[in-house]
Amino acid sequence: MSTPVVSISGLSHSYGALTVLHELSLDIGPGEYVVLLGPSGSGKTTLLSILGGFLQPTRGQVLIGGRDCTRMPPARRPTTTVFQDYALFPHMSVGANVAFGPRMNGVNRAERARQARETLALVGLEQAFDKKPHQLSGGQRQRVALARALVMKPKLLLLDEPLGALDLGLRRQMQDELKGIQKRVGTAFVHVTHDQEEAMALADLLLVMQDGRIVDQGDPERVYTRPSTRFSATFMGENTLIEAEVTGVEGSLAMIKTPLGTLRLDRPGARLGKAAITVRPENMRLGAAPAGTVSFGAGTIAESVFQGSYRKAVVQSDSGQHIVLKLAADEPAGIGSRVELHAEPRHVGLLPG
Secondary structure, three states: OOOOOEEEEEEEEEEOOEEEEEEEEEEEOOOOEEEEEOOOOOOHHHHHHHHHOOOOOOEEEEEEOOEEOOOOOHHHOOEEEEOOOOOOOOOOOHHHHHHHHHHHOOOOHHHHHHHHHHHHHHOOOHHHOOOOHHHOOHHHHHHHHHHHHHOOOOOEEEEEOOOOOOOHHHHHHHHHHHHHHHHHHOOEEEEEEOOHHHHHHHOOEEEEEEOOEEEEEEOHHHHHHOOOOHHHHHHOOOOEEEEEEEEEEEOOEEEEEEOOEEEEEEOOOOOOEEEEEEEOHHHOEEOOOOOOOEEEEEEEEEEEEEOOOEEEEEEEEOOOOEEEEEEEOOOOOOOOOEEEEEEOHHHOEEEEO
C-alpha cells in the first residue's frame, strides 16, 4: 500500500466548551479525490481549515507528505486552498494572478510567466493570460483560481465550496472539468460541499460528516446505495427506512424480521438485535419477486406524481409501511392499483439499531 499523502490521527477541535471535531482519524492516498459532505455545522470546513493551517487543532496530529504540519502556518505547508469567492486580485491580469505565488517565492519573471502559461493551459485558459478577472465568466474565474493553486505544485489541494457561486448548469460542467484536471495533475484533492450530487460526481472517497464526526465513508456508490448509518441514509437523498430486527445469523446470512415479512440477506458481520432496512426509491421495483431478489410483499399505490424524467410513487404496504419508488415516466402506476414490490439484494442496506 502506498504511503498516505495525509494522515490525521486523534484530531479534535473546540471553541471554548463547544467541541466541533471529535477524535477524527483518516488517511488520504496519493491522487485521491476526497469529498467532505455534510450539513452546515457538521465540521467539514473546520477540518479543511486545519488541513490548510488556518486553524490549529485542540488535539491530534496532521501529517502531510510524511511531515508533521500540525502547528505549521499556511505559507510553510505543502497545501493550497481554492475558495468559493475565487479571491482573485481584480487589478492584476489573469497571468499575474496565477504567477503571484511563484513571485512571492522569488521565481524570476520569465520563469513564473512560463509556469503561469503552462498551468493556465492545463485548465484550458491559456488564451486568457492578459485578460483581467472581470472579463471572464464565473466558471473561467473559478478555473483561474484553480490554476493559481496548482501552479504551486502542492501535495494537497483544498477546495472550500468551490462551485457554490455558480448556477446549476455551470456547476455541473465544472464538476466534470474539476475531475478531469485532478486526474491529469495527480494531486490529492479535498473538497468541501453540502451538495450530494456534486459529492457523488467527484469523490473517490466520500466522507459524510455529522456533528463533528465522520459517520460514513467509502466510495460514493456504496455510501449511497448501502449507507452504514441512519444519518447518511437520509441525508444522501430520499430513502425508505423499515424498522427491523436481526433474529438469526448463520455464517454471513442474516435473518431479518420486518413488518413486511422475514428477509434473508448475505451480510457479513450482521449482529442480532434492532436494525433497519434501507432501499433507495430508484432501486425498488414493481412486480412479483424473481428468484434471487428480495420480496417486499404487496400493497396499494397511494401517490403517483409525474416528475419529468421519472414518476414518483408511494406504495402503502398491507402492513402499513410507506415505500417510495422512482419509476420510468411511462410506467403505469395508477392510484389505488395493487402491486408487489422487490429489490436486488445488493441494493438493500442493513443498518444497526
